[in-house]
Amino acid sequence: MARKGGHRPAGGNPNRPRFWGRHAVYAALDNPARTVRKLWITHEAAREIVLPDGVPVTYADVADLARLVPSDAPHQGIVAEVDPLEDIWLADLLAEVGDAGDARPLVVLDQVTDPHNVGAILRSAAAFDAVGIVTQDRHAPPESGTVARAASGALELVPWVRVVNLARALGEIAEAGFWRVGLTGAADATLAQAIGTSGRIALVLGAEGEGMRQNTEAHCDALARLPISARIESLNVSNAAAIALYAVASREAR
Known part of the structure; x- marks a missing residue:
């Protein structure tokens, strides 16, 4: 269920990068070299994608997602916590x-x-x-x-x-x-x-x-x-x- 009352969604590691917006998150999910650790998503946005197996998903409302990203960032109802890609020589x-x-x-x-x-x-x-x-x-x-x-x-x-x-x-x-x-x-x-x-x-x-x-x-x-x-x-x-x-x-x- 979506969290209410303006509380920050639980879980996650603030030291990992967080991506937001459909293009960035969908591409991360489609990249086999990228490890996605956690997803926060609205119920409306969740209806538009097939949620990946093995990735913890937290449903949240728009206001809660806004607290996970920089001010005024256009998160489009989806935020992902990821590991950085491995270094390339x-x-x-x-x-x-x-x-x-x-x-x-x-x-x-x-x-x-x-x-x-x-x-x-x-x-x-x-x-x-x-x-x-x-x-x-x-x-x-x-x-x-x-x-x-x-x-x-x-x-x-x-x-x-x-x-x-x-x-x-x-x-x-x-x-x-x-x-x-x-x-x-x-x-x-x-x-x-x-x-x-x-x-x-x-x-x-x-x-x-x-x-x-x-x-x-x-x-x-x-x-x-x-x-x-x-x-x-x-x-x-x-x-x-x-x-x-x-x-x-x-x-x-x-």
């Missing part, structure tokens, strides 16, 4: 890249810390069939409900590699045959010029405002800019990533 990800004809892009983020941006980039990476994303382990957000919500299910689909040293990782990426293109508004070349018409591309993007660090730029093969109007200084990093991924994907369509 960069060498293992690069080993999964196919032959020379495999032109799927790779996304590298240099100190992009906003979980909304990382989630949106994961969504774009899934949409354009990216190999995965690479971030630093200490300067990127952890898995969270905010990332999962912004990713709209893509957190379960796109491999996310965390590395200690981004410069060293960019070296490994080059050895795997990727042409590393760093996006910066100060570049002379446009993105279309830098990516050419074929080959593997690793798109490197820095945080908003600060951009890529100097050492990261030094480990790129080319620097490029998006040809945006002079009326605006720059784009949100997630918007820039989406445009850049489209540009790489559209080479095959030309």
